Amino acid sequence: MPLLPDLKSVFLNVPYDEEFSSLYIAYIVGLCQLGLVPHLASEIPGGERRLTRIIQLIQSCRYSIHDLSRVEVNVAPSATPRFNMPLELGMTITWQVLNPGQHTWFVCESEPYRLQRSASDLNGTDPCIHDGTVVGVLRELRSAFRRDRAPSVPQMLTVYGLVDSALNSVFKKNGTRNPYNRSVFLDLCSLTVSLGTFYPPAKPAV
Amino acid sequence: MPRPVAHITAPWPTQDEMEKSLRISKARKRALQPLVDELRAKLSNRKEVPVALIEPEKRRKRASAA
Numbered sequence: 001m002p003l004l005p006d007l008k009s010v011f012l013n014v015p016y017d018e019e020f021s022s023l024y025i026a027y028i029v030g031l032c033q034l035g036l037v038p039h040l041a042s043e044i045p046g047g048e049r050r051l052t053r054i055i056q057l058i059q060s061c062r063y064s065i066h067d068l069s070r071v072e073v074n075v076a077p078s079a080t081p082r083f084n085m086p087l088e089l090g091m092t093i094t095w096q097v098l099n100p101g102q103h104t105w106f107v108c109e110s111e112p113y114r115l116q117r118s119a120s121d122l123n124g125t126d127p128c129i130h131d132g133t134v135v136g137v138l139r140e141l142r143s144a145f146r147r148d149r150a151p152s153v154p155q156m157l158t159v160y161g162l163v164d165s166a167l168n169s170v171f172k173k174n175g176t177r178n179p180y181n182r183s184v185f186l187d188l189c190s191l192t193v194s195l196g197t198f199y200p201p202a203k204p205a206v
Numbered sequence: 207m208p209r210p211v212a213h214i215t216a217p218w219p220t221q222d223e224m225e226k227s228l229r230i231s232k233a234r235k236r237a238l239q240p241l242v243d244e245l246r247a248k249l250s251n252r253k254e255v256p257v258a259l260i261e262p263e264k265r266r267k268r269a270s271a272a
Contacts, residue, residue, distance in 0.1 A: 007216055008227055035218050037227040063212060104210050126209035147214040162245045169241055190234060193224045194242040195249060 005102060008037045011057055011064035013088045016042070016180040020070060023130070024179060025167070025188060026137035027065065029160040032192040034145050036063070041088075043182050054088060055095075062103065063145075064092050069110035069132060071118045086119060106144050108137075134160060159195050166191060 010031050014024055031038045039061055044053045058064060066089040073079040089107065096103040107125060109115050110132035116123055128144055130136030138156045151159075170187045171177045178184065219227070225235070 006227065008219060008224075032224065035214070035224070037224065104212055106210060128209070144210070145212045145214055147218075149218070158249070162248055165248075166241055166245060173237065186228065186230060186234060187238060189228050190225070190230045190238055191242060191245065193221055193228070193230075194235075194238070195245055196221065196224075 005060055005062040006037070007062045008035065009061040009063070010036050010038050011061040011092070012038045012040055013064060013066040013085050013092075014040075015067065015070045015082060015085060017070070020067075021179045022134055022164070023067070023069075023132070023137050025164055026134040026160055027067075027141070028185070028188050029163050029192050030138045030141035030156055031145075032189055033151050033156045033159060033196055034141060034147065036145060038189065040180065040182075040185055042180050043185055055091060058088070058092050058095055058103070064103065064105045065108060066092065066105060067108040068115060068118065068127070069108060069130070071114075108140060110136075159192060162195060163188060163191050 012027055012031075014020060014027065028038050039057055041050070041054050041057060044057060048056075066085055068085055068089070071082065071085075073081050089105070092103065092105050096105060107115065107122065107127040109127040109129055112129050115125075115127050128140035130140045135153065135157060138153050138160065142150055142153060142156070167179070167188075170184055170191070171179075174181060174183045174187065176184060179188075
């Protein structure tokens with residue numbers, strides 16, 4: 001039996017592609033600004049089979065976000081639809097049904113009503129529609145995760161702008177231009193947390 | 207089914223608690239400190255970013271650079 005999930009942890013199930021990177025950074029910034037801790041499958045060190053690691057990650061997180069906004073087929077030759085995000089959503093739903101009260105999942109989309117066509121089994125589930133924009137992602141996160149003294153969307157957007165402006169420096173530091181790289185991800189989280197003005201001061205040592 | 211909402215009633219985590227949950231090492235923090243200082247300076251000199259300014263331009267630029 002896995003340990004109880006970390007109440008701050010959010011499993012982020014998003015497409016790992018260049019065009020999604022702005023929204024990916026918005027998810028990181030938004031979650032950290034709401035006092036939540038994002039986790040990615042790419043963050044877990046290797047060793048075990050990838051699927052096993054993803055299942056363990058889902059089990060260890062209290063929440064998960066599944067962005068199904070990039071379901072369209074790529075125009076490149078041998079165009080292949082993306083199945084990873086729906087697969088991981090399916091695993092999450094199974095985990096949540098078997099362990100009621102231990103996990104809450106959210107589905108995000110960029111277009112209203114498209115989910116009814118792409119995954120009709122989810123009919124009855126109201127997705128968070130972010131319109132494919134950074135502001136939309138921040139707005140939807142703030143609506144989904146409600147807490148007192150949450151920063152406003154413009155406040156979150158200010159921090160997003162700063163973190164995004166540091167992206168090239170973070171790439172340079174890590175010797176990669178892949179925003180989904182584990183080290184880049186941790187740097188982006190660290191920068192956001194360092195800029196967060198919403199966290200209470202550290203407790204004094206006793 | 208209505209859209210799920212998470213009402214978070216736990217106290218806000220401190221910066222230390224966030225960093226611990228993210229497993230951010232001291233070395234990583236140290237390496238990022240100059241960048242953090244630079245961004246904090248920008249933050250203190252900056253007003254909120256107008257929502258309308260951030261989107262299409264940046265995305266177009268990224269897409270054309272790729």
